[in-house]
Amino acid sequence: MFIAVSSVILIAIAVGLVRAIRGPSLYDRVLAANMIGTLTVLMVAILGFMTGRPEFLDIALVYVLISFVSTLAVLRVHNPGAGTTASSVKGSGEQ
Amino acid sequence: MENLINDVLLGLLMITGFAIVRMKSLLGVTMLTSIYSLLSASLFVVLDAVDVALTEAAIGAGIATVLMVATVALTTDEEKVPRHTPLLPLLVVMATGAALIYGTLDMPHHGDPLAPAHRYVADSYLHDSPVEIGVPNVVTSVLASYRGYDTLGEVTVIFTAAAGVLALLGYRTRGRNIEAAGIRKQVVLRVIAKLFFPLILLFALYVQFHGDYGPGGGFQAGVIFATGFILYALAFGLGTAQRLIPSQLLRILAAAGVLIYAAVGLESMLLGGKFLEYRVLADDPIAGQHLGILLIELGVGITVASVMLIIYYGFVSRRH
Numbered sequence: 001m002f003i004a005v006s007s008v009i010l011i012a013i014a015v016g017l018v019r020a021i022r023g024p025s026l027y028d029r030v031l032a033a034n035m036i037g038t039l040t041v042l043m044v045a046i047l048g049f050m051t052g053r054p055e056f057l058d059i060a061l062v063y064v065l066i067s068f069v070s071t072l073a074v075l076r077v078h079n080p081g082a083g084t085t086a087s088s089v090k091g092s093g094e095q
Numbered sequence: 096m097e098n099l100i101n102d103v104l105l106g107l108l109m110i111t112g113f114a115i116v117r118m119k120s121l122l123g124v125t126m127l128t129s130i131y132s133l134l135s136a137s138l139f140v141v142l143d144a145v146d147v148a149l150t151e152a153a154i155g156a157g158i159a160t161v162l163m164v165a166t167v168a169l170t171t172d173e174e175k176v177p178r179h180t181p182l183l184p185l186l187v188v189m190a191t192g193a194a195l196i197y198g199t200l201d202m203p204h205h206g207d208p209l210a211p212a213h214r215y216v217a218d219s220y221l222h223d224s225p226v227e228i229g230v231p232n233v234v235t236s237v238l239a240s241y242r243g244y245d246t247l248g249e250v251t252v253i254f255t256a257a258a259g260v261l262a263l264l265g266y267r268t269r270g271r272n273i274e275a276a277g278i279r280k281q282v283v284l285r286v287i288a289k290l291f292f293p294l295i296l297l298f299a300l301y302v303q304f305h306g307d308y309g310p311g312g313g314f315q316a317g318v319i320f321a322t323g324f325i326l327y328a329l330a331f332g333l334g335t336a337q338r339l340i341p342s343q344l345l346r347i348l349a350a351a352g353v354l355i356y357a358a359v360g361l362e363s364m365l366l367g368g369k370f371l372e373y374r375v376l377a378d379d380p381i382a383g384q385h386l387g388i389l390l391i392e393l394g395v396g397i398t399v400a401s402v403m404l405i406i407y408y409g410f411v412s413r414r415h
Contacts, residue, residue, distance in 0.1 A: 070160030
């Protein structure tokens, strides 16, 4: 059971990695990274139960809580609609 | 089964590494490095290095990517095309790689029980830690008690890094506080940030004070804490975040953490022990160890959190 689940997750991560590498736009890569983040959370949780150490869930929780912060930062910087890419990272939302 | 997962993860790591070298868009590279960190954290979990995995999760997924993005925002998104021929660098890299691989020939085999790492202090740490220190997580007892000097050095290095960033970048003590209309439109972002901010801080406190029992400790907790504030700054503006936790306060806190750590060492000297010998801190040696570890982890957490925020403030408050 664990074997089946973890191989499916690994395959999904590999497919996501292909999208992250091939792009072509930044949004594809951001989405791919996000998806791999979610899959990693699942993977860590599965590994925790597979090896009988449920305290691994702490790590999965860290990912759930903070992995989207970096996505947010990238989207703040990359803002082609506003014509500028750099000034909006100040976190002050000058769009 | 675990070996197979290991191999697949290592393969994916290698592919990601090559893609990072090949890619020209630096924001794309940033995304790939965050994927790299996700994959390596899974690898650490498979290898049973839970504390390392938690560190990688806290630093790689959040703060490292945010700082890289901030750097890209200050510079440019496109990698410069080198004008020289890559022949000489290639030669240097090949020679270095060959030397490193030659070096591994002398290393003990994977899983060799006679390897030096398993023979000298490791055994006595594993054997004596439950009796001498009584903390379930041996990593914490090695890091905070047996190797307390090293950890004090590490915290000092982190503090020095903040001093270096301050000297190079500097920052205005108060960032421009543009309450742009744009933020008010991003309802989803603001609601999510409001919901997650307290949860992240709560989890940071859990990692901080639960480090004796589960994976975690001051380093990881500090980074998670700082990530919470960075999320706040991303959603509500740097100025608002600086009103919440001002830069001057951060400078004091960064120094205070190191001082708490060193003060625990001095206190144990005053009580008749050696520097950082915690068992004299309380009547019962084990209780003393617990108290000492708790205090120095607190110092580590305070310094790491404030240094991360100082670096973040330094990067984003800088005018382009």
